[in-house]
Amino acid sequence: MVKSVNVAIVGTGVVGSAFVSQLLRMSSSIKYNVIYIGNADQSLKAPTGLSADNWASALQSSKTPSLSIPDLLEFLKEQSSITKLPTILVDNTSSLAIAQSYPKFLENKISIATPNKKAFSDNYSLWEQLFNESRKKNDTALLYHEATVGAGLPIIGTLNDLIQTGDKIIKIEGIFSGSLSFIFNSFSQSDDIKFSDIVLKAKELGYTEPDPRDDLGGLDVARKVIILARISGFGINSLNDLDIESLIPKELSSPTLSTADFLSQLPNFDDQIKQQKIDAANEGKVLRFVGSVDLVNNKVFVGIAKYDKSHPFASLQGSDNVISIQTERYTNPLIVQGAGAGSEVTAAGVLADTIKIAQRVAV
Ligand SMILES: NC(=O)C1=CN([C@@H]2O[C@H](COP(=O)(O)OP(=O)(O)OC[C@H]3O[C@@H](n4cnc5c(N)ncnc54)[C@H](OP(=O)(O)O)[C@@H]3O)[C@@H](O)[C@H]2O)C=CC1
Ligand SMILES: N[C@@H](CC=O)C(=O)O
Numbered sequence: 001m002v003k004s005v006n007v008a009i010v011g012t013g014v015v016g017s018a019f020v021s022q023l024l025r026m027s028s029s030i031k032y033n034v035i036y037i038g039n040a041d042q043s044l045k046a047p048t049g050l051s052a053d054n055w056a057s058a059l060q061s062s063k064t065p066s067l068s069i070p071d072l073l074e075f076l077k078e079q080s081s082i083t084k085l086p087t088i089l090v091d092n093t094s095s096l097a098i099a100q101s102y103p104k105f106l107e108n109k110i111s112i113a114t115p116n117k118k119a120f121s122d123n124y125s126l127w128e129q130l131f132n133e134s135r136k137k138n139d140t141a142l143l144y145h146e147a148t149v150g151a152g153l154p155i156i157g158t159l160n161d162l163i164q165t166g167d168k169i170i171k172i173e174g175i176f177s178g179s180l181s182f183i184f185n186s187f188s189q190s191d192d193i194k195f196s197d198i199v200l201k202a203k204e205l206g207y208t209e210p211d212p213r214d215d216l217g218g219l220d221v222a223r224k225v226i227i228l229a230r231i232s233g234f235g236i237n238s239l240n241d242l243d244i245e246s247l248i249p250k251e252l253s254s255p256t257l258s259t260a261d262f263l264s265q266l267p268n269f270d271d272q273i274k275q276q277k278i279d280a281a282n283e284g285k286v287l288r289f290v291g292s293v294d295l296v297n298n299k300v301f302v303g304i305a306k307y308d309k310s311h312p313f314a315s316l317q318g319s320d321n322v323i324s325i326q327t328e329r330y331t332n333p334l335i336v337q338g339a340g341a342g343s344e345v346t347a348a349g350v351l352a353d354t355i356k357i358a359q360r361v362a363v
């Protein structure tokens, strides 16, 4: 008999759209029953006849408003009970409110796959609720978040495997931001290119967070570093505990400045960052935005560093991430490298998690 599972998707932006299309195109021995697709405004509830080609126009013309979080939970419980199938919630938003509601969904036997970093890098109390002993033993509701670090690259699964098999993590370091990688790689390749133009290009290509200041301010890298530290047993309490180096000019750091105003004023500061690049080049070096977690001394670093042109971090391409994991067994670090942002690779990471969950819960 064919096994089935319900899938509810929130967020249909860069990652969410690619996710829905990949899911609806995928051939699989498990049947994925899409019961909800919603963005901030509209939704499709219990849709029928969806395909990779028609779902976006169906959603765009839908008159059904998106459900609030409590209403979504009730709707998913009701659908699980009508269809007698387990449900997977795929959160493709960057919403903190949705992230904070994961414990409620999990308590109600709804599994979650997500690239949203907020639940895992916010206050430690939420992390504890999600990964405490009784949650670990609960195999009716699973929580997978591979795409929260390195997008689709196998980082979190690899780290969990190393730890569960008894290895001890010594140091994790690398380039964790696809957008900053793209920005710095492009920036170091030409003298004519303007910093603000590359930032716009990274946004157009879907590499940045919904607000690119989350990338430029180092917050996105800090969130990834916190996630890796916590998985490795270093329970950083909150983002406030980290010193984060920022690329946002002080003059544009007001939280009341809109994203559009920030982007339109950024060109005024192109010369400032260009000077940093020239200073590094005069030393024969390039600038890179890096993160590291030292698990021997319980120290983290999030900021700009200078590398020799011959260093592997200096020769990255496009939006590549490179993550080096040094452990007791891997004294020469284990290295994962590849695209660390972008719609297709990230959606594939979320879809792979959805499949892993479905393989365990589908009936
Ligand atoms: N882009 C990338 O390369 C990567 C992204 N990620 C993570 O993936 C997530 C999505 O990123 P991305 O697709 O780029 O972001 P986008 O801004 O393109 O998409 C976000 C989507 O979430 C929807 N949304 C926002 N708030 C709510 C809400 N309260 N309820 C329902 N829907 C909501 C938005 O709705 P609307 O369309 O109506 O505005 C939009 O469809 C983020 O958490 C990001 O950090 C992780 C790895 C890589
Ligand atoms: N904005 C992020 C997207 C993936 O997490 C990045 O630039 O890496």
Ligand code: NA
Residues within 6 Å of the ligand: 146, 147, 148, 149, 150, 151, 152, 153, 154, 155, 156, 349
């Ligand atoms: Na990943």
